[in-house]
Amino acid sequence: MIEVIKTKSYEKEAAFVNIKGAIYNPINYQQQSFTLKCRVDTGFDGGILVPYEFYSDIQIIGIQPLIRQWTLADGEKKTVYICAAYIHSIDSYEFGAPGKPVKFVIPIGNKEIKLIGMNLLKYFITTFNGQNKNFSVIIA
Amino acid sequence: MSLLKSVEVDIYDRFEQYERPEPEVTFLNREKKSTPFNSFLDYTEQLAFQTDITEFNLNSIRQYSDTKFDTRPVYSIKRSFKPALPLKLKQKIGKYKKSKIKCEEMFDIINEIGKITEDFYRLKHGKFLAVRIDGVIVDSADTEIDLLLKVQGRKFNTSIFVWEAGSDSPPGWST
Numbered sequence: 001m002i003e004v005i006k007t008k009s010y011e012k013e014a015a016f017v018n019i020k021g022a023i024y025n026p027i028n029y030q031q032q033s034f035t036l037k038c039r040v041d042t043g044f045d046g047g048i049l050v051p052y053e054f055y056s057d058i059q060i061i062g063i064q065p066l067i068r069q070w071t072l073a074d075g076e077k078k079t080v081y082i083c084a085a086y087i088h089s090i091d092s093y094e095f096g097a098p099g100k101p102v103k104f105v106i107p108i109g110n111k112e113i114k115l116i117g118m119n120l121l122k123y124f125i126t127t128f129n130g131q132n133k134n135f136s137v138i139i140a
Numbered sequence: 141m142s143l144l145k146s147v148e149v150d151i152y153d154r155f156e157q158y159e160r161p162e163p164e165v166t167f168l169n170r171e172k173k174s175t176p177f178n179s180f181l182d183y184t185e186q187l188a189f190q191t192d193i194t195e196f197n198l199n200s201i202r203q204y205s206d207t208k209f210d211t212r213p214v215y216s217i218k219r220s221f222k223p224a225l226p227l228k229l230k231q232k233i234g235k236y237k238k239s240k241i242k243c244e245e246m247f248d249i250i251n252e253i254g255k256i257t258e259d260f261y262r263l264k265h266g267k268f269l270a271v272r273i274d275g276v277i278v279d280s281a282d283t284e285i286d287l288l289l290k291v292q293g294r295k296f297n298t299s300i301f302v303w304e305a306g307s308d309s310p311p312g313w314s315t
């Protein structure tokens with residue numbers, strides 16, 4: 001069975017999707033849910049990249065994010081905070097409980113950029129139509 | 141234990157064919173105060189030296205002495221369960237704990253600690269590890285997301301970082 005989640009046109013010459021998810025703390029059963037409009041970046045191999053504001057949100061529910069080395073496309077070396085998050089829905093398509101686990105990446109100093117990368121896109125078939133300036137996300 | 145120690149001292153005087161071990165190396169060099177040991181290898185060699193000496197003492201006591209000693213296993217042999225970090229690296233970590241440092245410096249610190257940990261524990265390549273800032277492994281898993289789910293919610297006194305054993309290229313934007 002193949003289900004097309006949505007065929008969307010580009011915004012500002014880029015593909016954007018709306019995602020809903022949550023970060024769980026399995027020890028004290030607290031959670032922090034989020035709704036984000038993220039750009040689809042096939043060159044990014046993490047799950048979701050979010051602004052640094054989320055660092056305090058994670059600490060509120062008692063999660064200590066881990067430090068990870070990270071390289072940018074220009075070769076710049078960075079350290080980021082990472083933890084695990086569950087994605088509940090992408091646009092109108094909803095995953096079954098508890099969702100899909102992905103890497104939640106928080107770079108230090110990032111203010112605006114929100115991305116979804118290959119760690120989340122691996123659950124889908126994503127096709128980009130450059131001529132018509134649209135893309136579709138399919139789950140098989 | 142006190143009895144054991146007293147015999148250990150005498151055994152070298154009685155049997156001269158055994159060489160007397162060198163006195164413990166004191167690292168307090170007055171000219172170079174900032175270098176207690178030169179490298180990681182020096183420290184491991186020293187540890188190996190210590191363990192050999194203790195084993196030799198016990199065997200020699202059991203063979204050549206008429207008196208009966210307590211034959212219960214001795215658990216007092218010192219062995220290190222975490223890697224010894226070079227002094228310069230320790231200074232960098234101290235700096236990190238006290239004040240803020242740049243991302244690049246943190247990147248280098250993680251790189252050094254990760255490589256030392258990998259060598260010390262002789263890890264299988266491809267494993268993902270959660271490593272404490274002093275080089276002790278907290279948890280491990282086959283994939284990174286499994287590791288994150290394992291460690292999620294646990295509290296640690298120090299910073300924890302993720303290290304992939306046998307990998308020189310950290311993740312990020314693939315070029």
